[in-house]
Amino acid sequence: MGQIIAFTNLTLDGVMQAPGRPQEDMRDGFEHGGWAAPFAAMQEAGDVLANMGAVLFGRWTYEAFHAYWPHQHDSPFRDFFNNIGKYVVSTTLRAPLPWSNSTLVEGDIAVSIGKLKSEQAKDIVIFGSGNLIQSLTQDKLVDKYVLLKFRLRIDR
Numbered sequence: 001m002g003q004i005i006a007f008t009n010l011t012l013d014g015v016m017q018a019p020g021r022p023q024e025d026m027r028d029g030f031e032h033g034g035w036a037a038p039f040a041a042m043q044e045a046g047d048v049l050a051n052m053g054a055v056l057f058g059r060w061t062y063e064a065f066h067a068y069w070p071h072q073h074d075s076p077f078r079d080f081f082n083n084i085g086k087y088v089v090s091t092t093l094r095a096p097l098p099w100s101n102s103t104l105v106e107g108d109i110a111v112s113i114g115k116l117k118s119e120q121a122k123d124i125v126i127f128g129s130g131n132l133i134q135s136l137t138q139d140k141l142v143d144k145y146v147l148l149k150f151r152l153r154i155d156r
Contacts, residue, residue: 002120003143004056004113006133007048048146052084053122056105056113058129059090065127066099087116087124089132110139117141 057065069081086102095104105112113136117124126133126142136142 001118002051002053002123004117004124004126004136004141005048005052005144005146006126006136006142007146007148008126008128008130008133009148048123048125051123052125053120054085054087054116054124055081056087056089056116056124056126056129056132058132059088059093061128061132062086062088062090062093062097062099062102066102070099089113089129089135109135110141113139113141 065081069075069078072078082100084101086097086099087105088097088102089105089109093104095106096102097104105116126136133142
């Protein structure tokens with residue numbers, strides 16, 4: 001049985017927002033996207049990614065990854081994300097999901113994720129998906145947290 005690993009970028013002042021590109025995540029008026037790019041955060045991912053067998057997403061993060069990764073023709077991560085099993089927790093999306101190897105998680109989330117975890121030989125990694133992480137934490141389903149912490153100074 002694999003572990004569920006929450007893998008996310010977080011600033012010390014509490015920003016948990018998509019860090020990669022300037023226009024990537026402007027929810028709630030956030031205008032400082034791309035903040036993690038100078039830190040090369042993915043260099044820290046090696047240990048987590050080595051035993052990853054599936055990805056677990058909330059709806060927003062799934063849609064953001066789907067809008068980006070299939071179109072990155074010069075990145076080795078494109079094939080990785082296209083081919084790996086993706087499980088999506090959403091109350092608004094409907095099956096079938098548009099991205100290859102994507103499955104909508106339905107029913108009681110704690111029961112469904114617990115069953116998924118018991119069936120997976122490798123780890124299930126959650127990227128971003130803050131609301132999902134909070135829900136799974138309450139149900140004691142997250143086995144490990146990998147928080148890439150940053151000190152971000154934004155002059156407002």
